[in-house]
Amino acid sequence: MKLIVMIPCLNEEQTLPLVLADIPSQIDGVDSIETLIIDDGCIDGTVDLARSLGVRHFVHHLKNQGLSRSFRDGLNRALELGADIIVLTDGDNQYKQERIPDLIRPILDGKADTVIADRETQTIEHFSLMKKFLQKLGTWVLNKAAGTTVPDATSGFRAYSRKAAMDLNVIAEYSFATETTIQAAHKHHAMAYVAIPTNEKLRESRQFKSNWEHVRRSSVTIIRAFIMHKPYTVFLSLGFSFLILGLAPFVYVVWMALTHDNWLIFGPQHIRSLVVGTVLLVAAFISFTLGIVADLVRINRLLLEDVLDYVKRIKME
Numbered sequence: 001m002k003l004i005v006m007i008p009c010l011n012e013e014q015t016l017p018l019v020l021a022d023i024p025s026q027i028d029g030v031d032s033i034e035t036l037i038i039d040d041g042c043i044d045g046t047v048d049l050a051r052s053l054g055v056r057h058f059v060h061h062l063k064n065q066g067l068s069r070s071f072r073d074g075l076n077r078a079l080e081l082g083a084d085i086i087v088l089t090d091g092d093n094q095y096k097q098e099r100i101p102d103l104i105r106p107i108l109d110g111k112a113d114t115v116i117a118d119r120e121t122q123t124i125e126h127f128s129l130m131k132k133f134l135q136k137l138g139t140w141v142l143n144k145a146a147g148t149t150v151p152d153a154t155s156g157f158r159a160y161s162r163k164a165a166m167d168l169n170v171i172a173e174y175s176f177a178t179e180t181t182i183q184a185a186h187k188h189h190a191m192a193y194v195a196i197p198t199n200e201k202l203r204e205s206r207q208f209k210s211n212w213e214h215v216r217r218s219s220v221t222i223i224r225a226f227i228m229h230k231p232y233t234v235f236l237s238l239g240f241s242f243l244i245l246g247l248a249p250f251v252y253v254v255w256m257a258l259t260h261d262n263w264l265i266f267g268p269q270h271i272r273s274l275v276v277g278t279v280l281l282v283a284a285f286i287s288f289t290l291g292i293v294a295d296l297v298r299i300n301r302l303l304l305e306d307v308l309d310y311v312k313r314i315k316m317e
């Protein structure tokens with residue numbers, strides 16, 4: 001059983017030694033533990049330092065590509081290196097690497113293929129009330145979209161079995177955590193959650209400039225991932241809403257005609273509402289059509305994913 005701990009790094013020379021020092025050198029049920037650094041365009045001494053501290057595996061990005069791409073490339077490299085379990089942690093020593101045995105336990109026991117550490121964000125002292133609220137809201141929205149019960153949607157301390165890692169296709173450029181959770185849910189991966197509090201904060205998060213920026217970008221990722229997996233739910237709901245709104249003025253006019261003998265009661269306002277109704281019916285028709293097309297595209301994507309999965313297996317096994 002080979003464990004690879006992958007650490008995406010953007011200039012982490014200050015904190016990386018602490019992270020590496022806390023990675024356990026032995027874990028029951030694991031034969032080898034190796035570390036993989038994803039150098040996301042570091043311009044400080046991170047890479048040399050990591051090498052001098054014994055890290056042998058690297059993925060290099062000449063230019064900064066962001067955390068989602070770093071995660072994707074790291075995952076693929078870990079698979080190529082023959083990892084049976086892959087752990088993701090931060091280079092800022094935010095997470096307790098010494099708890100990796102607890103994090104991977106559900107995978108070793110065959111009970112889960114994805115494990116997410118729960119930071120228990122509501123108890124983190126340096127999180128502002130607003131940040132705590134947004135964490136709670138974001139996690140709630142994600143769980144509604146994915147049909148999961150993840151306690152901490154954006155936790156970056158995670159473990160994947162080889163099968164789960166092979167199955168994930170990171171597409172979004174932001175918020176891989178929410179995107180891959182929605183994917184894992186749709187692919188029926190077994191998920192487990194382990195409460196692991198974080199270390200003292202050593203530096204500010206660099207992921208986002210402000211809470212709102214993070215909310216905006218994560219929302220886009222969640223909506224896109226949801227539409228990608230369940231296009232018919234979105235377009236059929238939209239279509240039925242337009243259909244009901246569009247039929248309402250017609251039903252009203254027919255009802256008026258049936259209950260009144262005098263046609264003079266019909267005025268320009270009725271014509272206007274019928275025009276609006278017609279526009280809404282056209283919108284309903286377009287939504288239904290888009291729903292059918294999007295569903296066909298989804299089926300195509302599923303087939304392509306099967307091919308991709310097959311190619312990955314040939315390449316990596």
Ligand SMILES: Nc1nc2c(ncn2[C@@H]2O[C@H](COP(=O)(O)OP(=O)(O)O)[C@@H](O)[C@H]2O)c(=O)[nH]1
Pocket residue numbers: 007008009010011012040064065066067070089090091092094156204205206207208
């Ligand atoms: N902010 C940021 N972090 C990156 C990037 N590429 C890799 N990383 C690494 O991703 C990890 C998470 O970043 P961090 O700023 O701690 O964000 P947070 O913990 O999610 O709030 C760190 O180890 C970074 O060094 C990038 O483009 N931006």
Ligand SMILES: [Mg+2]
Pocket residue numbers: 090092094205
């Ligand atoms: Mg961090």
